[in-house]
Amino acid sequence: MYFAGRGLFAKGSICKDEFVVEYRGDIINDAELQNRRKRYHTSSAAFMFEFKWRGKTWCIDASREDGSFGRIVNDDHKHPNCEMRKIYVNGKIHLCLFALNDIKEGEEITYDYGGEDYPWRTQMTSIAANTKAEGDSDPSPRSQTQMNDATGQNNSPQQIVTQLQNENEIFVPRLRPTKSIIMKDKDLEDSDELFDSTPESSDYYFTDTTSESDFDSDANLIPNQTKLQLLYDELDVDDSGSLSSLDCDTATPEKTHSLASEASGTEEPCSSQNAIEGVVVSAYQKRGVSRVYNKRHYCLYCCKPYAKMARHLESSHANESDVAKALSFPKSSKERKKQLDYIRNRGNYVHNAAVMESGKGELVPYKRPSKEAQGKDFMHCAYCQGLFARKVLWRHMRTCILQPQSVPLKPGKNRVQSMCIYTGPVPSNMTKQLWEVISVMNLDPITDIIKKDKVIIDVGQHLLNIGGLTAKNKQCVREKMRELGRLVHNARRVTSLKTMEDCVNPKKYMETVKAVKYTCGYESEKFMIPSLAKKLGNSLLQVSKLLKAQGLMSNDKQRVKNASEFQDVHQEKWNEMILDTALRNIREAKWNVPALIPFAEDVQKMHTYLSQVQGEWYKSLSESSSTKAWMELAKVCLAQIILFNRRRGGEVACMTLSAFFSRDTSDPHEDVDWALSEVEKKLCRHISRIITMGKCGQPVPILLTPKMLCSLELLVKQREPCGVLKDNVYMFAKPEAMTHFRGSDCLRGFAKACGAKCPKSLTSTRLRKHAAVLSTVLNMTETEMDQLANFLGHDIKMNREFCLLPEKTLQLAKICKVLMALEQGRFAEFHGKNLDEIVIDPDEKVLESDEDRIIQEGHCSSAAYEPIAEEALTPAERNDMPPPPKRQKPPSPPPPSGASAVRPCFQGQTTHKKNPWQQTEVQAVERHMMRFITSFTVPGKSDCEKCLKAEPEALKNRDWKNVKFFIYNRITAYKKSLQCK
Numbered sequence: 011m012y013f014a015g016r017g018l019f020a021k022g023s024i025c026k027d028e029f030v031v032e033y034r035g036d037i038i039n040d041a042e043l044q045n046r047r048k049r050y051h052t053s054s055a056a057f058m059f060e061f062k063w064r065g066k067t068w069c070i071d072a073s074r075e076d077g078s079f080g081r082i083v084n085d086d087h088k089h090p091n092c093e094m095r096k097i098y099v100n101g102k103i104h105l106c107l108f109a110l111n112d113i114k115e116g117e118e119i120t121y122d123y124g125g126e127d128y129p130w131r132t133q134m135t136s137i138a139a140n141t142k143a144e145g146d147s148d149p150s151p152r153s154q155t156q157m158n159d160a161t162g163q164n165n166s167p168q169q170i171v172t173q174l175q176n177e178n179e180i181f182v183p184r185l186r187p188t189k190s191i192i193m194k195d196k197d198l199e200d201s202d203e204l205f206d207s208t209p210e211s212s213d214y215y216f217t218d219t220t221s222e223s224d225f226d227s228d229a230n231l232i233p234n235q236t237k238l239q240l241l242y243d244e245l246d247v248d249d250s251g252s253l254s255s256l257d258c259d260t261a262t263p264e265k266t267h268s269l270a271s272e273a274s275g276t277e278e279p280c281s282s283q284n285a286i287e288g289v290v291v292s293a294y295q296k297r298g299v300s301r302v303y304n305k306r307h308y309c310l311y312c313c314k315p316y317a318k319m320a321r322h323l324e325s326s327h328a329n330e331s332d333v334a335k336a337l338s339f340p341k342s343s344k345e346r347k348k349q350l351d352y353i354r355n356r357g358n359y360v361h362n363a364a365v366m367e368s369g370k371g372e373l374v375p376y377k378r379p380s381k382e383a384q385g386k387d388f389m390h391c392a393y394c395q396g397l398f399a400r401k402v403l404w405r406h407m408r409t410c411i412l413q414p415q416s417v418p419l420k421p422g423k424n425r426v427q428s429m430c431i432y433t434g435p436v437p438s439n440m441t442k443q444l445w446e447v448i449s450v451m452n453l454d455p456i457t458d459i460i461k462k463d464k465v466i467i468d469v470g471q472h473l474l475n476i477g478g479l480t481a482k483n484k485q486c487v488r489e490k491m492r493e494l495g496r497l498v499h500n501a502r503r504v505t506s507l508k509t510m511e512d513c514v515n516p517k518k519y520m521e522t523v524k525a526v527k528y529t530c531g532y533e534s535e536k537f538m539i540p541s542l543a544k545k546l547g548n549s550l551l552q553v554s555k556l557l558k559a560q561g562l563m564s565n566d567k568q569r570v571k572n573a574s575e576f577q578d579v580h581q582e583k584w585n586e587m588i589l590d591t592a593l594r595n596i597r598e599a600k601w602n603v604p605a606l607i608p609f610a611e612d613v614q615k616m617h618t619y620l621s622q623v624q625g626e627w628y629k630s631l632s633e634s635s636s637t638k639a640w641m642e643l644a645k646v647c648l649a650q651i652i653l654f655n656r657r658r659g660g661e662v663a664c665m666t667l668s669a670f671f672s673r674d675t676s677d678p679h680e681d682v683d684w685a686l687s688e689v690e691k692k693l694c695r696h697i698s699r700i701i702t703m704g705k706c707g708q709p710v711p712i713l714l715t716p717k718m719l720c721s722l723e724l725l726v727k728q729r730e731p732c733g734v735l736k737d738n739v740y741m742f743a744k745p746e747a748m749t750h751f752r753g754s755d756c757l758r759g760f761a762k763a764c765g766a767k768c769p770k771s772l773t774s775t776r777l778r779k780h781a782a783v784l785s786t787v788l789n790m791t792e793t794e795m796d797q798l799a800n801f802l803g804h805d806i807k808m809n810r811e812f813c814l815l816p817e818k819t820l821q822l823a824k825i826c827k828v829l830m831a832l833e834q835g836r837f838a839e840f841h842g843k844n845l846d847e848i849v850i851d852p853d854e855k856v857l858e859s860d861e862d863r864i865i866q867e868g869h870c871s872s873a874a875y876e877p878i879a880e881e882a883l884t885p886a887e888r889n890d891m892p893p894p895p896k897r898q899k900p901p902s903p904p905p906p907s908g909a910s911a912v913r914p915c916f917q918g919q920t921t922h923k924k925n926p927w928q929q930t931e932v933q934a935v936e937r938h939m940m941r942f943i944t945s946f947t948v949p950g951k952s953d954c955e956k957c958l959k960a961e962p963e964a965l966k967n968r969d970w971k972n973v974k975f976f977i978y979n980r981i982t983a984y985k986k987s988l989q990c991k
Contacts, residue, residue, distance in 0.1 A: 017118050018083045024113040030092055031119065033059060033080035033105040035072030039306065041316050043069040057081055063096065063103060070105060083107065086120035093121055288370055289385030291397075294378040307374060310357035319354050348411055352394060359395040367438065373397055376406075392430045400453070403430060414746065439464065444471050447484050448491070456495040465510035465553060466494050472556055481749070482664060493542070494549055501525035514554045516575035522550070523587045530592075540595040543588050551580055608780045612766035613653070614835035619764035620650050621717070628721055631728055637745050640725065640732035644742045647721045649756040652774050654833055655712050656781045659753025659774040661704040662712060665741045670722060673700045689849050693826050713826055781832055843950050850947070925967065927976060934964035935973060943980045949973070 024030060035057070038046070047055055054073040061068055072081035083092070092107040107121055295302040306315035309322060311330060316322040323333045336349030358374040365371035366385060373385050376396035388397050393412040404426040407413065436445045447470060451457045460466050470491045477483035494510055501507040505521040513522045526546050531538025554573045561569030627643040630636065651662050677695065686694070698719050704710030714722070722741070730736070733745035740750035753774060761772035782799070827848045831840060840848050938957040942949045949957075954970035965973070 016082055018079050020113050020115055020117050020119060022115050024109045026109050026111050028109050030107040030109055031080045031083065033070055033072065034076065034078040035070040035081065038069050038071055040067040041314065046071065061105065080107065083119050083121060085123040087122045090121045091117065092119055289366055289373060291373045291375050291379060291383045291385060291388055293380055293382045305378060307354045308357045308361035310353055310360060313360065320350050323353065352412065355394050355396045358397065359390060362397055389430050440467050441471065443479060444474055447474065447488050451488065451492065456492055456499050459498050460491050460495040463498060463510050465557065466491055469494065469553060469556060490549065493545060497525060497529050497546060500529045504528050510553060511557065514550060514557060514576045515572060516579050519579050519583065526588060535591060537592050537595050540592040543592040547584050547589055551577065606768065606771040606776055608771040608776055609767055610835040612768060612772060613832065615766055616653060616760060616764045616772060617833050620646055620653065620760060624650065624717065624721060628724060631724055635728050635731035637732045640728055641745065643721060644725055645751055645756045647718060647725065648742045648751055648753055649760050650718055651712060652753050652757060653777065654715065654829055656778045657710065657712060657774065658705065659757065661702065661710050663742055663750050663753040665702045666739050667741055669700055669702045670741050673698060697826050713829065839953065840950055930964045931968065934961035935976060939977055942977050943984060946981050948978050948981065
């Protein structure tokens with residue numbers, strides 16, 4: 011070839027499909043193309059060649075004279091002898107001309123520029139000739155050139171071509187220098203400043219590119235490197251002039267590319283091994299020891315990539331609120347950089363989400379890795395939305411400038427990754443609700459199996475539809491899905507089963523049994539986790555039913571057949587192979603386990619300690635809003651309610667705010683008051699009742715004392731000032747979180763702090779057993795026992811669902827007395843009594859020790875007893891008082907020998923002789939039973955018999971009933987004396 015005028019001519023003959031020349035220059039992206047087009051003179055803009063590559067617009071700027079020949083080849087849209095092809099070699103893109111037919115020596119090299127609006131194509135030949143001779147024409151820019159990708163006529167797979175829709179002739183004028191931007195040693199993505207080149211600068215022009223992996227080896231991008239290099243040094247060309255080994259673009263031609271495809275990083279279909287497969291993160295490039303800063307970020311508002319994001323936001327989106335806020339800060343300030351980084355990360359997040367949803371493309375990370383990585387190895391920060399490698403995400407989260415200061419970050423990489431994974435896009439194979447369940451799982455092989463197994467996903471969605479979207483049900487669904495995922499994970503280790511659907515194949519049932527045994531730790535006729543074996547049997551049956559239903563709906567007869575046959579095999583073989591052994595292991599494990607039941611003294615200590623701590627934190631929170639005080643008061647109230655109601659810890663902890671607001675505040679019905687004693691009526695007004703959801707969706711009643719109610723009302727009042735989120739629906743919510751405090755954790759902490767003998771026994775389960783066991787010492791009827799069991803949520807073999815009183819009244823008036831006796835440690839005082847005989851005043855203070863009782867008794871004997879003696883009723887007046895209500899009691903034992911008292915007879919209307927109390931008898935009873943009188947408590951049979959044994963001479967003519975009625979009359983007289991005062 012030789013240079014003649016402003017065109018290119020063949021110096022020798024060129025055969026068809028041989029390489030001719032390369033079009034060389036600066037490779038720039040679309041954004042830089044528009045920027046240069048505004049600054050360039052029209053003569054310089056003529057050398058800007060625009061083309062499409064992998065769904066994006068690129069341009070080769072050949073406006074600077076570099077000695078290459080491709081920039082001076084003229085246009086011929088009618089009879090071109092060459093065509094432009096895109097060649098991809100060793101990570102570099104090249105635009106090369108190849109001969110369409112044989113070219114003779116001296117023939118001009120031409121090709122079709124493409125397009126139809128070039129002015130020289132309509133000019134007269136004479137004008138064109140004159141223009142060509144003068145050499146100062148002003149041809150139209152090539153910016154509208156469209157390149158179509160097609161396969162060349164040569165059938166060699168190494169020469170796959172891209173054809174161009176060409177122009178006619180182009181005449182190149184003399185170039186003039188223009189102002190441009192020069193790249194200094196500074197990161198483009200972190201800078202919002204521009205550096206203008208100067209005439210004295212010796213640096214070569216350096217431009218930014220769109221892709222992080224494309225064009226990274228182009229010589230035109232290397233500073234201080236000459237552009238005049240032979241193409242044969244870069245391309246592997248043999249002596250005959252043909253290309254021996256290169257990868258060409260095989261993309262399907264597309265003339266239009268939508269904005270969505272550019273924003274999401276979608277590519278044209280490509281069969282090349284160098285094309286992007288899946289979601290990747292490109293590495294940064296280096297030239298020798300210098301790094302190539304060619305990273306681009308995506309704009310949040312226009313979804314286009316830009317290298318100078320700060321400049322783009324300032325020039326194009328200054329009216330946006332977030333941009334205006336960022337620009338309001340001084341340049342180079344931390345606040346400005348913080349806001350711009352956040353906008354930049356949000357734009358990249360939108361692009362990354364689209365790429366991940368489409369399944370292919372390049373992600374834009376916060377920092378590019380040294381080697382190309384897969385998209386699955388990266389994750390977005392939950393705070394700043396930047397894309398980081400999973401391995402270093404936890405380190406960034408600790409120093410993220412957008413992290414809320416009030417929320418301490420929990421340690422551990424898995425916790426951080428689980429928290430951040432929810433910020434990613436929702437996969438297309440599941441709903442958003444199910445993604446909320448899966449996204450918080452630890453990132454391990456089991457979670458990967460769950461995300462990819464369609465059957466496990468369908469089971470999770472099925473359980474989510476049945477149980478609802480409550481946090482408790484989501485946790486249950488999560489556990490069930492991980493249970494199935496663990497089975498598939500272990501099945502892959504020991505069997506040929508690969509998916510969950512393989513596990514319910516009847517032909518591979520024995521392999522499923524083997525996988526279950528391996529999962530549950532089966533060895534020597536014993537399961538390490540027998541309960542898991544029982545659960546897996548139910549889960550497999552549930553999966554088979556779900557697959558059968560899906561097969562019936564889709565008319566998949568084979569799936570229906572497999573599911574039905576699996577159910578038949580499972581029913582016959584599961585008990586033999588798995589279940590019987592698992593149940594036997596469960597029974598044997600309970601044989602020698604010690605039964606821990608709380609001591610009454612420990613329960614009383616814990617009750618006293620909680621009351622003391624509750625008063626302190628209530629006072630602190632009332633004086634000032636403090637998150638610490640709110641949290642501690644919530645924990646105390648949670649423990650108090652569990653202890654008082656003997657409820658399961660999870661039932662009380664999950665109580666919602668709406669359940670508290672919707673509690674029944676009405677008084678008991680007047681028509682049922684006749685069946686209640688005065689104390690029971692007072693309890694109905696004294697105790698509040700809340701209904702919340704418990705186990706298996708059953709309604710759970712919770713009783714609250716006035717102190718508990720006041721504390722809960724204060725907690726509700728101080729929720730927002732103390733940092734509790736508005737969306738958190740729980741009564742005992744954690745500040746700055748969507749979860750609640752755990753009842754078991756609260757009980758465990760207070761059990762150790764109160765100084766109990768056996769803190770391990772003070773759990774909600776053992777407290778419930780404690781109430782059930784001690785209730786047997788009471789003389790309760792079967793109906794009363796059913797009422798207590800119904801309140802505690804226990805199962806009875808004979809469940810009686812009939813009551814003489816409404817359920818609310820029963821729980822407030824009668825069951826509450828049992829709870830108060832348990833709380834105060836006075837259960838032994840009511841041995842042998844039924845619920846009607848138990849009398850506990852709600853305003854009564856608990857005597858915490860024997861010394862307190864002695865002091866209290868001494869005080870009452872010296873002060874309170876004297877007015878009672880003065881105002882005591884005479885025997886005649888006492889006989890006029892109505893007897894206490896008659897109740898059926900078991901037959902009393904025969905009186906002791908020597909007793910001459912006349913026993914009251916209830917048969918017929920026979921009268922009996924009254925036996926007035928002597929002074930010695932009164933004093934004897936008061937010495938041992940004064941505490942019952944002062945506490946308004948009617949003693950039980952055991953207490954009366956103890957008094958008789960302690961005073962055998964003075965009370966030889968009395969039995970335990972006489973002592974009991976004497977105390978009852980004294981209590982009545984004492985109350986009347988107080989009312990008169």
